[in-house]
Amino acid sequence: MSVILKTEKLRVEFKNRELRQQKKIALHGLDLEVNTGEVFGFLGPNGAGKTTTMNVLLGFVPPTSGTAYLFGIDVREPIARQRIGYLPELTYYYKFLTAEEILRFYAKIFKIPRAETGKRIDQLLKLVELEHARKRPIKSYSKGMQQRVGLAQALINNPDLLILDEPTSGLDPLGRMKVREIIQRLKNEGKTVFFSSHELGEVETVCDRVAIIHQGELKNVGRVQQIMEGYANLEKAFLNIVGYQEQIA
Amino acid sequence: MKTIFALSGVVIKELYRRKDFYVLFIITILICLVMASVNVFNDDKIVRYLKEICLLLIWLASLVIAITTTARQIPAEREQRTLLPLLAKPITRAQLIIGKFLGCWFACGLTLFCFYVFFAALAASREHHLPLLNYFQAAALHWVVLGVVVAMTLFGSLVFAAPSSNATIIFVFVAGILTIGRHLHQIALGQPEPAQSIIYAIYLVIPHLEIFDVRDLIVHDWPVVPWFYFGMAVLYALAYIAAFLIAACLVFRRKAVN
Amino acid sequence: MISPRLYILLLIALMVACFAMAAKLEPQFHEWRGSRADGDIFEITLGEGRALFANEFYVKADEYYHSGYYPSIFDNRENFQTPHIAEDTGAVASKNKGGEEEQGFRMRQLDWIDAFSRHFYPNRHTHLDQGGASGDLKDSGEIREILPWLKLSADLDPHNVQTYVVTGYWLRSRMHKPDEALAFLREGLRNNPDSYEILFELGCLYNEDLHDPGRARNVWELAVQKYLKLSAQDMKDNRLLMEKLGTQLGLLEEKEGNYPRAVYWLQLAKKASLTPESIQSMIDDIQKKMPENARTNSLPALPPQ
Numbered sequence: 141m142s143v144i145l146k147t148e149k150l151r152v153e154f155k156n157r158e159l160r161q162q163k164k165i166a167l168h169g170l171d172l173e174v175n176t177g178e179v180f181g182f183l184g185p186n187g188a189g190k191t192t193t194m195n196v197l198l199g200f201v202p203p204t205s206g207t208a209y210l211f212g213i214d215v216r217e218p219i220a221r222q223r224i225g226y227l228p229e230l231t232y233y234y235k236f237l238t239a240e241e242i243l244r245f246y247a248k249i250f251k252i253p254r255a256e257t258g259k260r261i262d263q264l265l266k267l268v269e270l271e272h273a274r275k276r277p278i279k280s281y282s283k284g285m286q287q288r289v290g291l292a293q294a295l296i297n298n299p300d301l302l303i304l305d306e307p308t309s310g311l312d313p314l315g316r317m318k319v320r321e322i323i324q325r326l327k328n329e330g331k332t333v334f335f336s337s338h339e340l341g342e343v344e345t346v347c348d349r350v351a352i353i354h355q356g357e358l359k360n361v362g363r364v365q366q367i368m369e370g371y372a373n374l375e376k377a378f379l380n381i382v383g384y385q386e387q388i389a
Numbered sequence: 390m391k392t393i394f395a396l397s398g399v400v401i402k403e404l405y406r407r408k409d410f411y412v413l414f415i416i417t418i419l420i421c422l423v424m425a426s427v428n429v430f431n432d433d434k435i436v437r438y439l440k441e442i443c444l445l446l447i448w449l450a451s452l453v454i455a456i457t458t459t460a461r462q463i464p465a466e467r468e469q470r471t472l473l474p475l476l477a478k479p480i481t482r483a484q485l486i487i488g489k490f491l492g493c494w495f496a497c498g499l500t501l502f503c504f505y506v507f508f509a510a511l512a513a514s515r516e517h518h519l520p521l522l523n524y525f526q527a528a529a530l531h532w533v534v535l536g537v538v539v540a541m542t543l544f545g546s547l548v549f550a551a552p553s554s555n556a557t558i559i560f561v562f563v564a565g566i567l568t569i570g571r572h573l574h575q576i577a578l579g580q581p582e583p584a585q586s587i588i589y590a591i592y593l594v595i596p597h598l599e600i601f602d603v604r605d606l607i608v609h610d611w612p613v614v615p616w617f618y619f620g621m622a623v624l625y626a627l628a629y630i631a632a633f634l635i636a637a638c639l640v641f642r643r644k645a646v647n
Numbered sequence: 648m649i650s651p652r653l654y655i656l657l658l659i660a661l662m663v664a665c666f667a668m669a670a671k672l673e674p675q676f677h678e679w680r681g682s683r684a685d686g687d688i689f690e691i692t693l694g695e696g697r698a699l700f701a702n703e704f705y706v707k708a709d710e711y712y713h714s715g716y717y718p719s720i721f722d723n724r725e726n727f728q729t730p731h732i733a734e735d736t737g738a739v740a741s742k743n744k745g746g747e748e749e750q751g752f753r754m755r756q757l758d759w760i761d762a763f764s765r766h767f768y769p770n771r772h773t774h775l776d777q778g779g780a781s782g783d784l785k786d787s788g789e790i791r792e793i794l795p796w797l798k799l800s801a802d803l804d805p806h807n808v809q810t811y812v813v814t815g816y817w818l819r820s821r822m823h824k825p826d827e828a829l830a831f832l833r834e835g836l837r838n839n840p841d842s843y844e845i846l847f848e849l850g851c852l853y854n855e856d857l858h859d860p861g862r863a864r865n866v867w868e869l870a871v872q873k874y875l876k877l878s879a880q881d882m883k884d885n886r887l888l889m890e891k892l893g894t895q896l897g898l899l900e901e902k903e904g905n906y907p908r909a910v911y912w913l914q915l916a917k918k919a920s921l922t923p924e925s926i927q928s929m930i931d932d933i934q935k936k937m938p939e940n941a942r943t944n945s946l947p948a949l950p951p952q
Contacts, residue, residue, distance in 0.1 A: 235469075430818060
């Protein structure tokens with residue numbers, strides 16, 4: 141099983157303007173590996189460094205030190221993003237475009253041939269159940285519909301690695317179930333999914349492995365069953381690992 | 390190039406789906422038609438004042454469209470988080486900058502085309518002749534100078550945080566160049582040192598946008614600008630466009646977009 | 648919860664109150680001194696401040712007269728004999744023979760940007776009445792292009808006499824539009840009833856274009872009366888116009904055969920003139936036509952017509 145996503149001693153520091161240029165360390169030398177074909181859950185409380193890690197992996201934020209690789213290619217190279225799909229938390233798309241136009245736009249960026257683009261758009265809109273609204277501008281969509289457009293755009297290039305930042309955030313139970321189904325389907329197709337979530341029940345259901353990060357440091361990584369060992373469920377294990385158990389008790 | 394043209398296509402779609410252009414175009418048409426209906430000493434052959442007013446409105450409208458459209462491109466992408474899924478695709482930030490630039494520039498070109506067609510129709514209806522080469526030169530130089538303004542605004546949008554402050558600064562800067570740009574060296578001569586050297590240095594460094602404003606030649610029916618100098622002016626503008634885009638790429642290259 | 652019907656009733660009540668107040672106040676608005684309500688669009692929007700822009704448009708007309716070849720505030724204006732359109736209106740050809748003025752007002756080329764940019768601006772001194780930018784036409788109709796700016800300037804500052812005089816001149820002498828010139832000069836006279844300059848131009852229009860010497864005589868004589876009411880200093884400053892008035896009246900009377908009156912006006916012109924010799928020769932010519940006992944070199948009382 142090959143490594144598809146890897147970080148080595150990843151460190152990210154931000155200048156904190158409010159604290160007069162004092163540095164805020166977002167990631168302390170993060171080492172992480174995700175293997176091909178697994179669904180990997182990236183867990184941590186708010187401000188733990190999950191989104192920062194994803195931002196580095198996607199080239200949004202340059203690391204202060206350390207390196208990150210996708211498919212063995214340094215993430216600073218645009219080609220590293222050729223075979224990935226990304227769904228950010230709370231995304232908004234060009235409101236003046238329709239769902240079909242947005243997907244066509246991203247397909248052009250991936251240089252997908254015109255003939256194939258049409259078929260791919262049809263498939264994806266069917267998958268996310270937006271066929272009926274394909275010609276409507278995004279500004280007329282509900283939040284759930286926008287999230288589904290986001291999922292469709294993340295899949296436009298038929299990616300081998302899908303990076304999802306809290307994909308079920310803000311969705312109703314039906315929407316969450318739909319996203320879980322899609323993740324499961326991708327897993328069955330042999331795709332790798334790397335996603336962050338606060339929904340521990342959901343993680344427990346779909347993930348093969350999870351990593352728990354707290355205050356920029358990796359606290360635990362392993363198979364879901366391994367991490368849950370000695371605890372009633374993943375939530376209890378998570379709270380214990382990040383040091384909140386006593387407060388809960 | 391496919392990626393760059395895809396990016397510019399979205400900008401062009403944005404322009405024609407927003408109302409700004411239509412509002413400015415209709416206002417220009419209305420003002421010009423009202424001015425054309427004025428009876429000046431019962432002489433319906435008088436045309437130059439109309440050409441002057443129409444060209445002034447075209448210049449104002451084009452600058453408003455160019456600056457406001459460009460100023461909001463990257464800040465709006467950041468604010469609405471559309472930049473995240475975009476940069477997660479295999480594109481470089483330089484491609485994004487160039488795509489945005491070309492989109493805004495082509496959009497301005499389309500806008501200018503509409504405005505100049507109206508201008509030519511209005512002028513020809515009074516003059517009964519159409520100096521196509523003159524109009525071509527005026528429109529082409531106008532479009533080229535808008536390229537410099539767009540590149541400048543794009544660079545400004547990466548330096549200044551708010552689109553409104555960027556747009557205001559660029560407006561003042563462009564208006565300043567168009568009005569006193571060509572006289573700065575004369576102003577410098579009347580100043581003591583070190584002001585003289587500073588003003589002269591500014592004169593040499595700023596893009597001389599006023600060169601491209603050939604409205605006077607069009608209004609007063611002068612012969613076309615010699616093609617050699619026309620070509621040189623285009624190259625001069627392209628050099629500034631390249632300089633601003635490179636500066637924008639350098640600023641944007643390591644900028645965190647989270 | 649308040650019913651929507653109540654909002655509608657409230658809205659209607661407010662509208663009725665507004666209309667009632669408007670009906671009550673409207674007559675009072677009109678009684679206000681200095682109300683802009685009856686003025687044109689410039690008066691309504693700019694008030695008295697509109698005069699500030701009048702000169703800009705007057706200069707714009709002059710710029711058009713030169714087909715766009717015109718100095719800015721940064722250029723050497725002393726070398727540019729401006730404003731031509733106002734300066735003795737028509738006798739401009741003598742000032743446009745090339746030479747100093749052609750090259751003068753734009754300073755010497757200082758650098759490559761300056762040299763390069765000069766290919767993109769009007770760079771030859773031409774006059775619209777002599778063909779404008781194309782250069783070789785005679786008595787071009789293009790002069791009409793200055794008229795909108797002069798009209799606008801007059802609308803913005805109706806008390807600027809020069810605008811009416813210049814516009815009247817171009818309309819009657821080069822555009823061959825005496826009716827329009829007459830209307831415009833009359834408008835100028837309504838706005839400036841004491842203007843002897845407008846009266847002079849009006850007289851020229853009656854005499855030369857409408858061929859009505861009687862009316863010309865009347866307005867010129869009225870102009871002389873206005874002139875003579877000026878202070879001594881103002882008379883001195885405007886003596887050129889008095890010379891013109893006197894000469895025109897003298898020529899008119901000579902043409903009508905009223906030699907004593909012709910001599911009388913020419914004597915007045917001579918008194919105001921800086922070159923009295925030329926007028927004296929005109930007087931001498933007329934006196935030769937007169938009986939010996941009627942000849943005089945002193946200024947007599949105005950003989951009856």
